[in-house]
Amino acid sequence: MSSEQENPLQVVDISEINQRTADELLNAATSQGFLFVEGHEFTEEEVDLLFKVSKDFFALPAEYKEKYPIDNTNHGYTNYGGENLDPSLQKQGDPKEALNFCNLDFTTVKFPTGSMKKKLDPKILALALKIEDSADCPGTQWFNSRYQPDKPSGSTFRFLHYPGQKSLNPESVIRAGAHTDYGSVTLLFQQENQEGLEIYSPVAKKWQPVPYVSANSAKFPVVNIADQLSYWTGGILKSTIHRVKFPQKVQETGQDRYSIVFFSHPNDDALLEPVPSEIVRSVKNRGANSATNVITAKEHLDKRLAATYGWSY
Ligand SMILES: O=C(O)CCC(=O)C(=O)O
Numbered sequence: 001m002s003s004e005q006e007n008p009l010q011v012v013d014i015s016e017i018n019q020r021t022a023d024e025l026l027n028a029a030t031s032q033g034f035l036f037v038e039g040h041e042f043t044e045e046e047v048d049l050l051f052k053v054s055k056d057f058f059a060l061p062a063e064y065k066e067k068y069p070i071d072n073t074n075h076g077y078t079n080y081g082g083e084n085l086d087p088s089l090q091k092q093g094d095p096k097e098a099l100n101f102c103n104l105d106f107t108t109v110k111f112p113t114g115s116m117k118k119k120l121d122p123k124i125l126a127l128a129l130k131i132e133d134s135a136d137c138p139g140t141q142w143f144n145s146r147y148q149p150d151k152p153s154g155s156t157f158r159f160l161h162y163p164g165q166k167s168l169n170p171e172s173v174i175r176a177g178a179h180t181d182y183g184s185v186t187l188l189f190q191q192e193n194q195e196g197l198e199i200y201s202p203v204a205k206k207w208q209p210v211p212y213v214s215a216n217s218a219k220f221p222v223v224n225i226a227d228q229l230s231y232w233t234g235g236i237l238k239s240t241i242h243r244v245k246f247p248q249k250v251q252e253t254g255q256d257r258y259s260i261v262f263f264s265h266p267n268d269d270a271l272l273e274p275v276p277s278e279i280v281r282s283v284k285n286r287g288a289n290s291a292t293n294v295i296t297a298k299e300h301l302d303k304r305l306a307a308t309y310g311w312s313y
């Protein structure tokens, strides 16, 4: 494994979906809430191409990019300073720009092989949590039944660009304010020498950098648990707080940071109720287990977006 920095996160090989991999995933998801995955079958070429498309887009003139401003479905372009991920602490928006693709039509997505589809299958989490069968839904299908490709969801694909700065102005040291993600699971690609992502580790109880990690030239994407999975599991799965800093090394090189993120959300109408699992029932008074009014995935997303962008619905 090549990484200059120490890596506080587990690398989980998801090429086989079985009880062993599910248990490894559960271990990472219930401790740091962040992990790396290998055996995912995204090719180097695909990822490099996406970074190129992203770089080309952000290099366009502002007048062009601003023709597609973000709307209240979370789709479109956010200009520099246009998003505040930590409104409780930050007065100004983050020093970054972003392009969101929402309202994605998953019914037209063609998977190249059957095995690829299997690897994107949330069944691994059902196995991990040992979800019980109910009259209308086998336990292994509990998550799948809430991710129906023909139904609307908040799933969002996002390009991010943090322009390089050589300034040591403490005001601009945070590139993305501290936050948790709004969906169920997030997948993130980053590039070498553009570090800066940090988690507030539930294990170490302090900020820890998430290094760029690769092996045999394959990049390992970061996977993190987000709010909705924390609700579904009474807080057992950790929706860990994270932010993007401006590390000294990167300030010295003045390097831009580009990241590519996929926020996976269940169908809008999915209820954030506790999953039928002994593991989840055993935790009392946390997350969805203690909620008197169970909310839907969309209600949760709208609430978070309203705080981030100052929108009202
Ligand atoms: O750019 C990054 O590495 C983090 C982005 C992020 O956390 C987000 O957009 O939710």
Ligand SMILES: [Fe+2]
Residues within 6 Å of the ligand: 179, 180, 181, 242
């Ligand atoms: Fe995030």
